[in-house]
Amino acid sequence: MVTDHDSSNGITITGNRFVRFLFTNEYVQPAVNLVTVGLFVYAIYRAAVGPTESSVNFGTVAFFDLWWSPVMILSLLVFGRIWCFFCPLGAIVRFTQRFGLQRYFPMYTHRRWLVLGLPISILSLTAVTFALARWPMYKVGVAYTPRLVPSYWLAILAVAVGISLVYRRQAFCRYVCPATGVMSVTAKLSPLEISQRAETGVRCATLEYGSEYLSTDRRCTACMKCTTERPDEDVELRFRWPGSKIVTERVPLVDEAIVALVVWAVFPIDHVLGDAVEGFAVVAGLPGLLTPTTAYLASITATILGFTAVNRLASDLSGLDWTESYTKFGLAYAPLGVMYSLGAHVIGGLLEDGGHTLNAFANGLGLPLSLPGGASPALVSAWEAFFVGGWLWLAVGWSGLIVWQVADTMTDSKKRALQRSSRTSRS
Numbered sequence: 001m002v003t004d005h006d007s008s009n010g011i012t013i014t015g016n017r018f019v020r021f022l023f024t025n026e027y028v029q030p031a032v033n034l035v036t037v038g039l040f041v042y043a044i045y046r047a048a049v050g051p052t053e054s055s056v057n058f059g060t061v062a063f064f065d066l067w068w069s070p071v072m073i074l075s076l077l078v079f080g081r082i083w084c085f086f087c088p089l090g091a092i093v094r095f096t097q098r099f100g101l102q103r104y105f106p107m108y109t110h111r112r113w114l115v116l117g118l119p120i121s122i123l124s125l126t127a128v129t130f131a132l133a134r135w136p137m138y139k140v141g142v143a144y145t146p147r148l149v150p151s152y153w154l155a156i157l158a159v160a161v162g163i164s165l166v167y168r169r170q171a172f173c174r175y176v177c178p179a180t181g182v183m184s185v186t187a188k189l190s191p192l193e194i195s196q197r198a199e200t201g202v203r204c205a206t207l208e209y210g211s212e213y214l215s216t217d218r219r220c221t222a223c224m225k226c227t228t229e230r231p232d233e234d235v236e237l238r239f240r241w242p243g244s245k246i247v248t249e250r251v252p253l254v255d256e257a258i259v260a261l262v263v264w265a266v267f268p269i270d271h272v273l274g275d276a277v278e279g280f281a282v283v284a285g286l287p288g289l290l291t292p293t294t295a296y297l298a299s300i301t302a303t304i305l306g307f308t309a310v311n312r313l314a315s316d317l318s319g320l321d322w323t324e325s326y327t328k329f330g331l332a333y334a335p336l337g338v339m340y341s342l343g344a345h346v347i348g349g350l351l352e353d354g355g356h357t358l359n360a361f362a363n364g365l366g367l368p369l370s371l372p373g374g375a376s377p378a379l380v381s382a383w384e385a386f387f388v389g390g391w392l393w394l395a396v397g398w399s400g401l402i403v404w405q406v407a408d409t410m411t412d413s414k415k416r417a418l419q420r421s422s423r424t425s426r427s
Contacts, residue, residue, distance in 0.1 A: 029224050033088065047059020047063075047147070065357045066361055069349060076183060083183070087222075103168065126178070126259060130262060159172070187245075188249070204225070257328075271340070328410070332399050343391045352375070356373040
C-alpha cells in the first residue's frame with residue numbers, strides 16, 4: 001500500500017506496486033495514448049458526419065462539453081499538468097518528431113525582448129495561441145457548429161505536426177500549444193504536485209530544468225522519461241497550499257503572468273462585459289465577425305494595459321522590483337479566472353445539462369445511457385445564487401490572500417536587502 005515518505009511534504013505514491021507500474025513501465029503511456037488518439041480521431045469524424053445539433057453530436061460534446069470543461073479544468077486544479085500524460089496531440093507530437101529535423105526551438109537562445117520595460121520571451125507565445133484558439137470556439141461558433149469542428153482541430157493538429165517535424169523535445173507542447181501556458185499557471189493553484197526528491201541521473205527529456213529529476217511540474221509534458229528509465233527511484237505526491245507556488249517560485253516569469261492576465265480577461269471580463277462592448281455603436285456597426293472579435297480583443301488589451309499601468313505606478317511608489325512585482329501580482333489574478341470558469345462552466349454546466357452531456361457521449365460510443373438531463377430547477381437556481389453571492393467572493397478571497405502573501409514576502413525581502421546594504425556600508 002501507499003507509504004509515508006515525509007509527512008511534511010507528501011507521500012511516496014510509488015510505494016504501491018500498481019502505481020509504480022503505471023509510472024515506470026514504458027508501455028503504459030503508449031497504450032493509454034492509443035486510446036486517447038483513437039477517441040480524438042473518432043470525435044473529429046463524428047463531428048463531421050453526426051447530427052448538426054451540437055448538444056447531441058458526439059464530437060462537440062466530447063471536445064467542448066467534456067474535455068475542456070470539466071475534465072481539463074478539474075485535472076489542472078487537482079493534479080496540475082497531469083493531462084499531458086493523456087493528451088492525444090502530445091502523443092502525436094512525440095511520434096512525429098522522430099522523423100523531424102531535430103532542431104532546437106528558439107527558446108534555447110534565451111533571448112528576451114523588452115516590452116514596456118518587461119523581459120518577454122518566446123514563452124509568451126502561449127498567451128497568444130490561447131487567445132487565438134479560444135476565439136473561434138465561441139466568437140465564430142465552432143463549439144456550437146459540429147461541421148466546423150474538424151477544420152478547427154485539423155488546423156491545430158497541422159501546426160503541431162509541422163512544428164514537431166522541425167523542432168525537437170516536444171516544442172509544440174511546451175511553447176505553442178494553446179493549453180500549455182494555462183497549465184503552467186493553473187498548476188500553481190493545485191494542492192498536489194507529483195515530483196521526485198533526489199537526482200536520478202536521467203536528464204529531463206525537454207531540457208527544461210538544470211536538475212536531472214522531476215523536481216517540478218511547471219512545464220512538464222509528462223513524457224515519463226525520468227521515471228521509465230529509472231524505475232527504482234521513488235515518486236512523491238506532495239501537498240502544498242493552493243497558490244503557494246506563486247509566492248515561492250524561485251524564477252518568476254513575466255510570460256506566465258501575461259497568460260494569467262489573458263485568462264482573467266477571458267474569464268470573466270469578456271464573459272461579463274463582452275456583450276456590453278458589442279453594444280457600443282462603433283463596435284456594433286462593424287461587419288460580420290468584427291463585432292465580437294473587437295469586443296474580445298478589447299477585453300484582453302484593456303486588462304493587460306490597465307494592470308501594467310497600475311502595477312508600474314505602484315512599483316515605482318513602493319520601490320519594489322517591477323519585473324518581480326508584475327509577475328507575482330499578475331499571477332495572483334489566476335484564481336479569479338479559474339474559479340469563475342469552474343463555477344460558471346464546470347459546476348453550473350453539469351448541474352444544468354450534465355446528464356444529457358454524459359448520455360450523448362456514451363451513446364456516441366454505442367453505450368446506452370439515459371441519465372436525467374440535469375439537476376432540479378430549484379438546485380440550479382440555488383447554485384446560481386451561491387455563485388454570485390458566495391463562490392465569486394471565495395475567488396476574490398483566494399486571490400486576495402495570494403496578493404497579501406506576495407506583498408508581505410516582497411517587502412520583507414526588500415527590508416532584508418536594505419539591512420544587508422546598510423551593514424556593508426558601515427563595515
